[in-house]
Amino acid sequence: MNDLSGFTTEQSQKIQKNRERVIDSIGKNMDLYGITLSIGHLYGYMYFNNGPVTLDELSKTMGMSKTSMSTGVRTLMDLKMIDKVWGKGTRKDLYEVEPDWYQNFSDFFSIKWRKAVEGNMNALNKSLVELRHMKKEYEESPELQAVLEADEAKIAHAMDYYKWLLRLIEAMETGKIFELIPKEPREPASQEAGRPEHDGKE
Amino acid sequence: MNDLSGFTTEQSQKIQKNRERVIDSIGKNMDLYGITLSIGHLYGYMYFNNGPVTLDELSKTMGMSKTSMSTGVRTLMDLKMIDKVWGKGTRKDLYEVEPDWYQNFSDFFSIKWRKAVEGNMNALNKSLVELRHMKKEYEESPELQAVLEADEAKIAHAMDYYKWLLRLIEAMETGKIFELIPKEPREPASQEAGRPEHDGKE
DNA sequence: ATGTTTGTACAGTTTTAACTTTACGTACGA
DNA sequence: TCGTACGTAAAGTTAAAACTGTACAAACAT
Numbered sequence: 081m082n083d084l085s086g087f088t089t090e091q092s093q094k095i096q097k098n099r100e101r102v103i104d105s106i107g108k109n110m111d112l113y114g115i116t117l118s119i120g121h122l123y124g125y126m127y128f129n130n131g132p133v134t135l136d137e138l139s140k141t142m143g144m145s146k147t148s149m150s151t152g153v154r155t156l157m158d159l160k161m162i163d164k165v166w167g168k169g170t171r172k173d174l175y176e177v178e179p180d181w182y183q184n185f186s187d188f189f190s191i192k193w194r195k196a197v198e199g200n201m202n203a204l205n206k207s208l209v210e211l212r213h214m215k216k217e218y219e220e221s222p223e224l225q226a227v228l229e230a231d232e233a234k235i236a237h238a239m240d241y242y243k244w245l246l247r248l249i250e251a252m253e254t255g256k257i258f259e260l261i262p263k264e265p266r267e268p269a270s271q272e273a274g275r276p277e278h279d280g281k282e
Numbered sequence: 283m284n285d286l287s288g289f290t291t292e293q294s295q296k297i298q299k300n301r302e303r304v305i306d307s308i309g310k311n312m313d314l315y316g317i318t319l320s321i322g323h324l325y326g327y328m329y330f331n332n333g334p335v336t337l338d339e340l341s342k343t344m345g346m347s348k349t350s351m352s353t354g355v356r357t358l359m360d361l362k363m364i365d366k367v368w369g370k371g372t373r374k375d376l377y378e379v380e381p382d383w384y385q386n387f388s389d390f391f392s393i394k395w396r397k398a399v400e401g402n403m404n405a406l407n408k409s410l411v412e413l414r415h416m417k418k419e420y421e422e423s424p425e426l427q428a429v430l431e432a433d434e435a436k437i438a439h440a441m442d443y444y445k446w447l448l449r450l451i452e453a454m455e456t457g458k459i460f461e462l463i464p465k466e467p468r469e470p471a472s473q474e475a476g477r478p479e480h481d482g483k484e
Numbered sequence: 485a486t487g488t489t490t491g492t493a494c495a496g497t498t499t500t501a502a503c504t505t506t507a508c509g510t511a512c513g514a
Numbered sequence: 515t516c517g518t519a520c521g522t523a524a525a526g527t528t529a530a531a532a533c534t535g536t537a538c539a540a541a542c543a544t
Binding site for chain 2: 493
């Protein structure tokens with residue numbers, strides 16, 4: 081499945097061992113994205129494989145059922161970490177990694193966080209409205225007013241935070257985050273005038 | 283446990299319902315932080331409670347075992363989302379929320395992501411060194427060189443990304459992220475004319 | 485000291501998630 | 515028209531985690 085066939089066993093073993101360490105490390109990292117270890121492993125393997133792979137290949141290499149590969153691949157697709165691509169000769173589906181990890185990171189927030197945050201803001205908004213309505217309704221009771229205002233303040237604080245978070249997410253979606261925190265670290269000595277805006281694809 | 287005792291049932295029910303919606307929403311959101319729904323709920327309750335609470339109170343309110351409260355509280359403490367505080371009269375431990383959600387967000391990355399990223403960089407570095415060593419060792423085989431270089435490029439790309447991620451995490455830890463993406467949204471009138479080129483003094 | 489209270493380790497149970505096997509719908513080639 | 519290959523839904527199984535009850539160590543009061 082890969083191009084390690086023409087070398088001595090010692091050579092290919094070394095390469096393999098190296099790849100496995102990296103794949104392992106990547107896979108372990110993936111739980112940050114809410115992805116299970118084995119799917120992380122799956123991604124790691126695809127990352128090192130030159131060219132797209134099929135479910136059957138994955139199944140054989142991972143030593144797992146084809147069904148698992150199917151669901152795993154779908155999970156990674158949902159997060160836009162891999163793409164389905166078209167191969168001319170075959171009827172099988174082909175998948176390959178989206179190697180731009182900066183993009184992956186942005187997509188992750190765009191997909192996972194944005195949805196959750198927006199849902200939350202919705203709920204909070206509903207509560208804010210109701211709370212303000214109650215304040216009008218029970219104007220005579222100062223104690224109640226105090227409680228209502230305390231609750232309102234808490235929700236308002238949360239809302240402010242969510243708004244900020246949304247701006248952060250937006251900065252990732254638009255790529256503005258890479259202006260604020262550039263991909264190439266600023267040289268410690270010289271202040272370069274023009275920054276190359278994007279790195280070439282691999 | 284809370285200050286809802288002096289009101290009519292209708293009033294306190296409305297308040298309660300409102301709080302529950304928010305608490306629910308917060309709890310649901312928490313799985314972004316790798317926290318289980320019930321612990322998220324726990325946090326939500328604490329967020330609305332004025333003043334610190336004890337394990338027994340939590341246990342009673344949540345309808346869960348005290349042991350669960352103990353572990354839940356520890357999880358939240360590890361993420362610095364709540365603090366243990368000292369109450370003068372009592373022997374019980376008291377806990378209260380850290381209400382600064384911006385800080386919570388930063389801490390989350392500092393705690394969870396930094397560790398994982400640094401671990402990964404370690405592994406990748408090891409592989410890079412070994413790979414370069416192999417390149418010297420097998421200079422005679424051009425095919426092997428090609429494979430080694432392909433692997434090296436992939437790992438190097440990953441490394442670049444991790445370095446960037448570390449800078450992002452650092453920006454959160456130092457609070458610089460709040461200069462780049464301010465808590466108060468920029469006034470809509472002045473659409474950023476130019477990016478401030480000087481980096482913050484800090 | 486002795487007795488109580490409080491938090492948590494530990495072992496056991498239940499619930500949930502991961503994974504596999506089987507089976508089926510769809511698309512393609514003859 | 516079959517028949518075959520492919521991907522995935524559904525049901526079943528296994529592994530993991532969340533949660534509980536018991537028991538015990540530490541801290542305090544008397």
